[in-house]
Amino acid sequence: MSADNGFEPTIIGFLCNWCSYAGADLAGGSRKKYAANVLPIRVMCSGTVSPHHIVKAFQMGADGVLVTGCHIGECHYMKGNYMTAKRIPVVKELLGFIGISPDRLMLDWVSASEGEKFARVVTEFSDKIRSLGPSPLKGRVHGRVKEESQASA
Amino acid sequence: MEELKKKVKQALEEGKIHGFLGLKADEGDISPFFMTKDNIAELEKLTAPDGRYSLGKILSRIAAQNPGKAIGVMVRGCDERAIIELTKASQLGTASTVQFGVACTPQTAEKCNCPQPYPSTIDFGEKAKSVNHGELLTKLEQMSVEDRLAYWMAQFDKCIKCYGCRNICPVCYCQECTLEDKNLVPGGIVPPATPVFHFIKAMHMADRCIDCGLCEATCPSNIPLRTIYRHMRKVMQELFDYVPGRAADDKSPLGTLEEGGRLIH
Numbered sequence: 001m002s003a004d005n006g007f008e009p010t011i012i013g014f015l016c017n018w019c020s021y022a023g024a025d026l027a028g029g030s031r032k033k034y035a036a037n038v039l040p041i042r043v044m045c046s047g048t049v050s051p052h053h054i055v056k057a058f059q060m061g062a063d064g065v066l067v068t069g070c071h072i073g074e075c076h077y078m079k080g081n082y083m084t085a086k087r088i089p090v091v092k093e094l095l096g097f098i099g100i101s102p103d104r105l106m107l108d109w110v111s112a113s114e115g116e117k118f119a120r121v122v123t124e125f126s127d128k129i130r131s132l133g134p135s136p137l138k139g140r141v142h143g144r145v146k147e148e149s150q151a152s153a
Numbered sequence: 154m155e156e157l158k159k160k161v162k163q164a165l166e167e168g169k170i171h172g173f174l175g176l177k178a179d180e181g182d183i184s185p186f187f188m189t190k191d192n193i194a195e196l197e198k199l200t201a202p203d204g205r206y207s208l209g210k211i212l213s214r215i216a217a218q219n220p221g222k223a224i225g226v227m228v229r230g231c232d233e234r235a236i237i238e239l240t241k242a243s244q245l246g247t248a249s250t251v252q253f254g255v256a257c258t259p260q261t262a263e264k265c266n267c268p269q270p271y272p273s274t275i276d277f278g279e280k281a282k283s284v285n286h287g288e289l290l291t292k293l294e295q296m297s298v299e300d301r302l303a304y305w306m307a308q309f310d311k312c313i314k315c316y317g318c319r320n321i322c323p324v325c326y327c328q329e330c331t332l333e334d335k336n337l338v339p340g341g342i343v344p345p346a347t348p349v350f351h352f353i354k355a356m357h358m359a360d361r362c363i364d365c366g367l368c369e370a371t372c373p374s375n376i377p378l379r380t381i382y383r384h385m386r387k388v389m390q391e392l393f394d395y396v397p398g399r400a401a402d403d404k405s406p407l408g409t410l411e412e413g414g415r416l417i418h
């Protein structure tokens with residue numbers, strides 16, 4: 001990878017099927033302009049996003065991870081997003097402690113009617129990750145920096 | 154010790170407990186042992202040595218083999234905390250425990266860096282002062298995030314994936330372990346996927362680790378594992394006022410769907 005300028009982050013977005021995915025659909029359907037950095041993964045509920053999925057995304061080179069779900073009180077499984085709300089701050093703390101900026105993980109609530117908000121969240125988060133630069137895990141193989149990327153750095 | 158032996162013997166003879174789990178010294182070697190009325194002579198070897206064993210882990214196995222029965226067990230502070238976590242997680246089934254409390258010596262407490270070197274009821278020994286060396290944790294907390302990554306990557310790189318940390322942990326009880334999930338931790342590679350391997354363990358320990366330090370004492374690569382788990386314990390306390398090993402009727406906020414801590418609205 002060359003220098004930071006022109007860096008376009010790869011962001012994995014875990015979108016809950018019932019609200020956020022529909023919100024994303026609405027944003028697209030109404031032709032809202034927003035950053036194209038998020039690769040969406042549709043999940044049934046934000047509460048099903050395990051910390052394992054998040055760390056795996058970083059391991060595979062994601063620069064950021066976005067989790068979106070229904071607003072509190074609107075989860076289609078009643079309290080699934082309570083789990084999300086409790087779990088994500090803990091995951092952030094752990095990421096930060098082992099040296100991955102907690103700002104690379106973001107949680108927000110987006111309802112099916114919030115196409116506008118979805119576009120804004122994605123754009124703002126993409127800008128944030130762009131300013132943070134590529135993930136420090138990128139190009140690492142089991143903790144070591146890959147020789148090629150060391151050579152080109 | 155004679156006093157304690159007598160107590161255990163009495164409980165066995167009166168049928169208050171079906172069997173007893175403790176530590177014994179056999180020609181200088183320390184090991185865990187389980188005995189019933191039938192081999193009561195074993196009790197002579199009962200000891201409370203410096204060395205430790207993951208008695209909670211052994212207890213859950215014995216409990217599974219003895220449903221509905223009362224099992225006597227020698228507990229130190231850490232064992233008691235482990236049993237609390239195992240009880241919360243229904244790992245002792247229908248067996249019940251009768252605990253015989255042993256307070257650790259100040260030397261053992263120091264060696265273990267133990268936050269509470271005694272159980273709630275003490276049948277042998279005297280309360281030693283709590284120990285709390287947290288220099289490394291403080292140092293890491295003050296580092297920049299980049300320096301912390303460099304630090305942990307160098308540590309995790311030393312891992313030989315022996316699973317010792319998991320196997321010794323008294324509160325690691327899952328039948329199917331995520332650390333062996335080939336999608337997350339591909340097989341045949343050492344060190345195991347970094348930082349995934351240690352991230353998973355730390356995440357699973359967040360609401361369970363009772364800070365016994367056995368993992369770190371076991372790790373052949375001297376990875377300061379306990380410091381990560383101590384950080385996670387701190388996080389759980391700060392966010393949810395939750396402390397693993399405190400009380401059997403506490404519920405982990407990460408194990409229930411109830412409201413708790415600061416919900417993000």
Ligand code: SF4
Pocket residue numbers: 318321322323324325358361362363364365366367368369379382
């Ligand atoms: S200190 Fe290590 S062995 Fe002890 S409970 Fe915590 S993770 Fe398990």
Ligand code: SF4
Pocket residue numbers: 311312313314315316317318319368371372373374375376378
């Ligand atoms: S005990 Fe140490 S070397 Fe073994 S798997 Fe755990 S961290 Fe790795």
Ligand code: FES
Pocket residue numbers: 016017018019020044045046047068069070074075076077080081
């Ligand atoms: S269904 Fe959307 S967060 Fe649970």
